Amino acid sequence: MILLGLSRSGKTSVGRLLAKRLGCSFYDTDELIRIRTGLTPRELCRQGGVSALHAAEAAALRECCALHDCGGDVFAAEPLRHSTPLPLPTDGSAENRQGAAVENCAVIAAGGGICDNMEASAIVAAIPLRVFLYATEAALFERLTHDALQTGYYPAFLRFLPVAQKAEARHLFTELYTRRTELYRRNCNLIIDTAGLDCVAAAQKIAEQSSHFPRT
Numbered sequence: 001m002i003l004l005g006l007s008r009s010g011k012t013s014v015g016r017l018l019a020k021r022l023g024c025s026f027y028d029t030d031e032l033i034r035i036r037t038g039l040t041p042r043e044l045c046r047q048g049g050v051s052a053l054h055a056a057e058a059a060a061l062r063e064c065c066a067l068h069d070c071g072g073d074v075f076a077a078e079p080l081r082h083s084t085p086l087p088l089p090t091d092g093s094a095e096n097r098q099g100a101a102v103e104n105c106a107v108i109a110a111g112g113g114i115c116d117n118m119e120a121s122a123i124v125a126a127i128p129l130r131v132f133l134y135a136t137e138a139a140l141f142e143r144l145t146h147d148a149l150q151t152g153y154y155p156a157f158l159r160f161l162p163v164a165q166k167a168e169a170r171h172l173f174t175e176l177y178t179r180r181t182e183l184y185r186r187n188c189n190l191i192i193d194t195a196g197l198d199c200v201a202a203a204q205k206i207a208e209q210s211s212h213f214p215r216t
Contacts, residue, residue, distance in 0.1 A: 001105075001129035001210065004184050006177060007112030007155065008143035009133040010199055015109035017203035024105040025068065029114070032060035041111055045156040053156075057111055058119040065123060068106040113157055115183040124187065131206055132188035136195065137177045141170060 003011040003018075012028050019026035030041050033056045037044055045053045108127070114120045124130060148154045148163040157176060161169045185191065190209060194202050 001131055002108040002110055002124060002127045003131050003133055003206075004110050004114065004124070004188055005112065005133035005135070006140055006180055006184075007157070008140050008147070009112070009135045010194060010202060011109040011112075011133055013199040014133065014194075014202045014206070015107045017199055018206055019107040021203055021207050022105060022107070024107050026107050026109075027060075027064045028109045029057055029060040029064070030109075030111050032063060033057065033111075036060070042156055046160070050156075054117040054119060057114055057117050058123060061108070061110070061114075061120055061123040064106060064108050065126070113180070115180055115187065121187070129190060129210055130188040131210070132184040132191045133202065134181070134184075134191055134193050137174060139195070140177065141173050144173070145169075 003015050005011055012030070015028065016026055018024075033044065033053075034040050036059070037056055039047065041053055041056070044056060110120075110124070114124065144154060144158070145163070145166060148169075152163055154161045154163065154169045158169045158172050161172075190206070192202060192205055192209070197205065
């Protein structure tokens with residue numbers, strides 16, 4: 001399965017816990033990019049541009065899928081762009097029992113902007129279970145601003161704006177959040193609302209609700 005969502009939605013932290021719970025391998029595409037290129041995704045984007053980041057993201061996903069046979073021919077899959085969107089989760093959604101660990105399963109945490117990468121989207125389409133970690137715009141922007149206060153600037157998808165330009169960054173993020181949230185709604189077959197959940201609870205909820213899906 002692959003965990004998808006905007007930056008700071010908790011994909012890496014939740015993914016590690018989920019993989020441990022299910023007895024699966026865990027991969028973080030951002031970490032794979034760092035290992036293979038020697039640069040963080042942010043550094044790679046600054047040095048090589050968006051095209052370099054997209055190529056590295058697609059290569060990282062191919063590597064994960066090659067190791068675990070994720071859904072067959074990933075090169076033949078069409079990018080997910082036109083499917084019917086799932087509704088956002090509600091508090092009253094039914095939960096399924098926790099499934100046992102499955103041999104050869106893997107949990108992949110993807111970068112927040114992977115929905116804008118056409119080549120990577122084709123690979124994601126071949127992965128049987130695509131989980132969207134949904135969080136509100138306000139919660140995500142607060143986390144991004146907290147990080148920006150440490151580095152002095154916002155990430156690449158907010159044009160590396162200085163933290164002092166918070167209002168402009170928020171405007172850009174509102175547009176990006178609306179567009180990417182819609183893409184993830186359309187492209188995922190399980191949506192988890194992370195509001196009020198810590199990482200442990202979010203991992204447990206995914207394990208319970210994913211029991212009817214294949215986990216390779």
